[in-house]
Amino acid sequence: MKKLPRILMVNDYPLDKYYNNWKNGLTPSQQLWGKVELDNLNVFEVTILPHEKYKFLNKIGNVFHIQHLDQQIRVLFKLKEIDIIYAPFAAATTKLLLILKLLGIINKPIVAMIHYPLLGSNSKNKIIKYFGRHLVKGFNRLVFISHKIKSENVKAFSPSNDADNKRFVHLNWGAESLFYQGNDLIPIAEKENYAVSVGQTDRDFDTLIEAFKSIDFNLKIYSRPGYVPKVENITDNVQIYTSGVTYKELLEIYKNSRMILICFKMTQQSTLGVTSLLDALAMGKPVVITENDYIDIDVEKERIGFIVPEDDVNAWVIKVKYLLKNPETCLEFGENALKLQKEKYNMEIFGEHLNSVFEELYLNKKF
Structure with a gap:
């Protein structure tokens, strides 16, 4: 049996708990941001990283303004097992990973759902904006469910070529x-x-x-x-x-x-x-x-x-x-x-389009 490419999901709320609730018919799949629909399409193997294991790491991370440090460190130990990192709420769960990518220490692709302006996008501080622009380069695909948030982030980070523009994707989110x-x-x-x-x-x-x-x-x-x-x-x-x-x-x-x-x-x-x-x-x-x-x-x-x-x-x-x-x-x-x-606004359509984002990224991988 052909081995499927592997996606690891990290998130700022416990997706593992939500997934169990979904399996028991207690919550809709939109709270899982495509996990269920990707599983149904059977193109990728999607695993959810357990939400929290070492609480003391999160306390240390909070001191340095790095949320969910526990998850991000555990991701590092799984890099050889996975092909893509998927972060439905990336702002809170990828800062350390992006810093490591910026430093050239890791190169695993990251697909991020963006719900707010990205770091530095609306800052008047040139240093913060510079730092934010370089961190954002660590995202291989940025997925938006808002046309306006997408356009504002594209404008703020001024993609300079077609490859950069391709990284910014819009999808319609929906209900299951x-x-x-x-x-x-x-x-x-x-x-x-x-x-x-x-x-x-x-x-x-x-x-x-x-x-x-x-x-x-x-x-x-x-x-x-x-x-x-x-x-x-x-x-x-x-x-x-x-x-x-x-x-x-x-x-x-x-x-x-x-x-x-x-x-x-x-x-x-x-x-x-x-x-x-x-x-x-x-x-x-x-x-x-x-x-x-x-x-x-x-x-x-x-x-x-x-x-x-x-x-x-x-x-x-x-x-x-x-x-x-x-x-x-x-x-x-x-x-x-x-x-x-x-x-238009349902998870079946969202899942198909999200799957296409991952397929395009994986098939054209340069990592």
């Missing part, structure tokens, strides 16, 4: 269709008696709570543990859950909601909100979302929902009330969302 199968039914709008908002990173639930003082409809918020609203006199139509729910439980919550509300504060340039948006597409739900130019999906252009400015309570009131008064629009938006997920 099979995971949501059977849950993407669109109930009759009149029977859905709440809107739902879910999330942890930089969520702005306070704006929603304030908005629903003027909206005669129920709102369910599922936040991170420890979240305490700053809003006083919260109305009875708002329920806040901080104990956490499983992804499977979340699907049932989504299914029985009228709409999905994605409200956040842009603390950095990122695709903040996209995970919840992909859930909305896969569940066939209309959305109202805070404006974020770094998300590729234009919900208004695609007719799946509305975009509101950050911190604008009145805008939330207007858009949510419009959807409540127009159930036929909710239904139309939901159907459009589901269609868009099936045709």
Whole structure:
């Protein structure tokens, strides 16, 4: 049997745990960034590096601003066994590896998913920008799920030739269709008696709570543990859950909601909100979302929902009330969302295109 080229995955959250959860039907494959789909295509052998083994190494790494030092050192002992390193969240898991590549100590190719501006890309410090530009050269392929983040990084690092431009790749991320199968039914709008908002990173639930003082409809918020609203006199139509729910439980919550509300504060340039948006597409739900130019999906252009400015309570009131008064629009938006997920934003397509990135890199390897 022909031996497949080997990919080793490193990440800033425990992919090994997520993979076990996926195998048990508890979480969708988009949280694994192509591992499942690459396995199905059987072109590469994909292994996940156990997330953490020597905690003391991470403590040492943090002193030197090198996150996940433990993982990166363990990668070094596997270099002879693998062909490509794949880092879905590269900024946190590859700094040491990039430094070693810059010094010529290792030469193993690295494929990185980029979710934020790269080191030094928006810095005015010439030394930091110089250092960042040279570190970035250690990535053999940089994969972006945002056209805007890609274009800004290309511009910042000024690729000087076609080979450099080829290193910057855009892919459409999506939801795992099979995971949501059977849950993407669109109930009759009149029977859905709440809107739902879910999330942890930089969520702005306070704006929603304030908005629903003027909206005669129920709102369910599922936040991170420890979240305490700053809003006083919260109305009875708002329920806040901080104990956490499983992804499977979340699907049932989504299914029985009228709409999905994605409200956040842009603390950095990122695709903040996209995970919840992909859930909305896969569940066939209309959305109202805070404006974020770094998300590729234009919900208004695609007719799946509305975009509101950050911190604008009145805008939330207007858009949510419009959807409540127009159930036929909710239904139309939901159907459009589901269609868009099936045709464009799903893990099957993402996996095929990601596999092509690895194939092109491996077949044309110069390492």
